[in-house]
Amino acid sequence: MRRSLAPSQVAKRTRGEDDEDWTVLGLVGPYRKPLTQLRTEPNVGGGGSSCTGGEQHERFIQSILSKPFKVPIANYTGPLGVRALGLKRAGVRRALHDPFGDGALVLYEPPILSAHDLIRADKERLPVHVVVDPQLTRVLRPHQREGVRFLWECVTGRRIPGSYGCIMADEMGLGKTLQCIALVWTLLRQGPDAKPEIEKAIVVSPSSLVRNWYNEVGKWLGARVTPLAIDGGSKDEIDKRLTSFINQRSLRAPTPILIISYETFRLHANVLHKGKVGLIICDEGHRLKNSENQTYHALNAMSAQRRVLISGTPIQNDLLEYFSLVHFVNAGILGTAQEFKRRFEMPILKGRDADASEKDRHAGEEKLKELIAIVNRCLIRRTSDILSKYLPEKIEQVVCCRLTALQSSLYRHFLRQANPIDKLQDGKMGVSSLSSITSLKKLCNHPALVYDKCVEGESGFQGALDLFPSGYNPKTLETHLSGKMLVLDYILAITKSTTNDKVVLVSNYTQTLDLFERLFRARCYLYVRLDGTMSIKKRAKVVERFNDPTNPEFIFMLSSKAGGCGLNLIGANRLVMFDPDWNPANDEQAMARVWRDGQKKTCYIYRLLSTGTIEEKILQRQAHKKALSSCVVDEEQDVERHFSLGELRELFTLNEETASDTHDKFKCRRCVNGREVRPPADTDCNSDLSQDQVLKLSWDTAVSFVFHQCSHINERQTSVILSVV
Known part of the structure; x- marks a missing residue:
């Protein structure tokens, strides 16, 4: 007792x-x-x-x-x-953040134990919830919450056992940067074992985006973390800073995030290779599409198991480039390059050719499904359609502009003299063919851009000087000598006089930007110009000033190569793409500068093309690449096979009898009479332009045809050009 x-x-x-x-x-x-x-x-x-x-x-x-x-x-x-x-x-473990709070984003939930198992378990070793920081959670939109969860599951090996990489292929404007910052901060602070998953992370980006990443980290994380941003400086200074970063051992490292440009990483890779990082993020990751270049090898040699590649355009040209990206983040899941080419690329491309047999098409579709099933485990893709829930309407119009009499004469003269068709070798373009393409593209912009070639009598322009009007002065911009320049002049004048909108004007050539400057000075338009000669620091100031509605600048001129990605130009709501690029991704990047988070006004995108010229052929080539990307990345099953790979010869032709060579080529089924100059009343292939008074007033200048697409139209567009361009 x-x-x-x-x-x-x-x-x-x-x-x-x-x-x-x-x-x-x-x-x-x-x-x-x-x-x-x-x-x-x-x-x-x-x-x-x-x-x-x-x-x-x-x-x-x-x-x-x-x-x-x-x-x-x-x-x-x-x-x-x-x-x-x-x-x-x-010593009893607890989650860093409350997993049961309102709106908590729980990435990992430990298994539920019975009361009996709980008594027997070692309380100090039980896994805990992984919960995204509430300060980030409250700003994440539904698709971004889904993206953060996907990224975390991939880099922790929970989606593909043994693989720790993924591709974030969301289209522009969906907040890829914010989602990756949420991932990095979560990994740096917590894990199922109640300790951080990683000690350090590296973000590699184009040099123009290093400062943007630094600002974004500060915007979302504040003083809780101090990133190290490096893009420039002496070699010794950079080596010293990188050595200090890579030698950090503490889980509470003072600078756990390194932001560095691709060029600087490649030049100082030997320093970074001496250490190990928990995560590496490659922004604009399509730069790694060529697995043979030095940047790819430098990054691939980095001791970083977890890898995230960010690219809104993972397929830019061909499937082998796509393989390089997937192989970088998860080596081996698609085999070797030779195995991928034999197993996937060849049958898919063969099945997508316009002349493919039914058997080849079926075989290609089967291989396409197999490829998608494998890659979708480590790739997340959301289109900009999501933005229609949060952003105002976007109206995109492909505007076909007639050549002037001088442009037509010079175009025909060049094709006769240079005879670029005979210089094509086995369906491939050589150096002379590429030079001919550049000359024709500049001619489509304005005859002034080829005047010096005519004076010097360069190949294809011998005797062309006589075609210019007497007394022609190349230093004086004569707008009426170019169809596209004439349309641009009208668009700007009407926008300036009838609205308070600002305009972004994009071209692939700095020489064309020089012509724009002459036009703006003649019209007394205030403008800013950003090209490759402007420093990164100055770019940020120029963009901030332009976006301020109280500042008077009317036009932001942009070289697509220098500012086609990363820039936020929501101070403008109209954008003119003056000339097309062979790579549709470059055009898409440039066009996404105005329709993005923070935009409050309806956006108008004008893509100017010279009717019946090489520019329409470029657009058709873009459509072919976009169709390939749509099938592999977006999983669209009904994209038409509308472009034969053997049609390079048609690049060097001029069709002066058409309102739109692209419209004729794609055999649009909606138009009653696609050759009418004014939009037919019973079809929506040509816009009725009622939503855009600016273009409507410009119609009688030099416009021959307009393709129209609105971001907020719910029914699926059936015209090929509208669905893939």
Whole structure:
């Protein structure tokens, strides 16, 4: 029978009846004495032997209560009170953030244990929830929450066992940067084992975006982390800073995020290769499409198991480039390059050729499905259609502009003299063919761009000087000599006089930007210009100034090569693409500068093409590449096979009888009469232009045809050009 510890009962026991085994409950160390000894010791509690039994008992109790409480658990450092006696133990793991809070984004949830298993489990080794920082969670949109979860599952090996990489292929404007920042911060701070998953991370980006990444990290994480941004400086200085970064060992490293340009990384890769990082992010990752270049090898040699590649355009030209990107993040899941070419690329391209047999088409579709099934485990792709929920309407129009009489004469003269068709070798373009393409593209912009060639009598332009009007002065811009320049002049004048909108004007050639400057000075338009000669630091200031609605600049001139990606130009809501690029990704990047987060006004995109010329052929080539990308990346199953790879000869032809060679080539099924100059009343292939008074007023200048697409139209566009360009 259990003995009572009450003092009255203990006093009844005889000394030596194992009294030494009973101690005061909760007392350890110097207080470990038998109760009978405490009661019989003289002067307990400060009294003398003359005390009565009741007084002695009272003082004895008071002496116990006056002692400070000491937890009967060795080395316990937790809070006092009831929780210290068992509800909270030293070392018990807890999630960094509350997984049950409102809107919490939980990336990992530990398995639920039964009460029996919980008792037997080692509480100090139980996994905990991984929860995205609430300060980030509250700004993440639904598709961004999904993206962060996907990224985390990939880089922690939960989607593909043994593989720790992925591709974020969201289209422009969907917040890829914010999603990656949320991933990095989560990995740096927590994990299922209640400790950070990584110590350091590297972000590699084009030099023009290094400062943008630095600003974005500061915007979303504030003073909680200090990134190290490097793009330029002396070799010794950069080496010293990189060495300091790579040698950090603490989980609380002072600068856990390095932001560096591709060029600087390649030049200083030997320093970074000496250490190890937990995660590497490659922004504008399509730069790694060529697995043979030095940048690819430098990054691939980096000791970084977790890899994220960001690219809104993972397929730019061909499937082998696509393989290079997938292989970089998850080596081996598509085999070697030779195996991929034999297993996927050849049958897919063969099946997509316009002249493919039904058997080849079926075989190509099967291989395409197989490729998609493999890659989709490590690739996430959302289109800009999502933005229609958050952004105002975007109206995109492909505007075909007639050549002027001078342009037509020079175009025909060049084709006769240079005869570029005969210089095509086995369906491939050589150096002379590429030179001919450049000459024709410049001629489509304005005859002034080829005037010097005519003066010097270069190949194809011998005797062409006589075609220019007498007294022609190349230093004076004559707008009426170019169809596209004439349309541009009208668009700008009407926009300036009827709206308070700003305009972004993009071209592939700095010489064309020079012509624009002459036009703007003649019209007294205020403008800014950004090309490759402008420093990165100055670019940020120019963009910030232009976006301020109180500043008077009307036009932002942009070289597509220098500012086609990363720039936020939401101060403007109209954008003119003056000439097309062979790579559709470059045009898409440039066009995405105005329709992005923060834009409040309806956006108008004008893509100007010279009717019946090489520019329409470039557009058709873009459509072919976009169709390939749509099938592999966007999984569209009904994109038409509308372009034969053997039609290079048609590049060097001029069709002066058409309103749109592209419209004729794609055999649009919606038009009753596609050759009408004004839009037919019973078709929407040509825009009725009612939504854009600017272009409507410009129609009678030199416009021959317009393709129209609106971002907020719900029904699927059936015209090929609208669905893939």
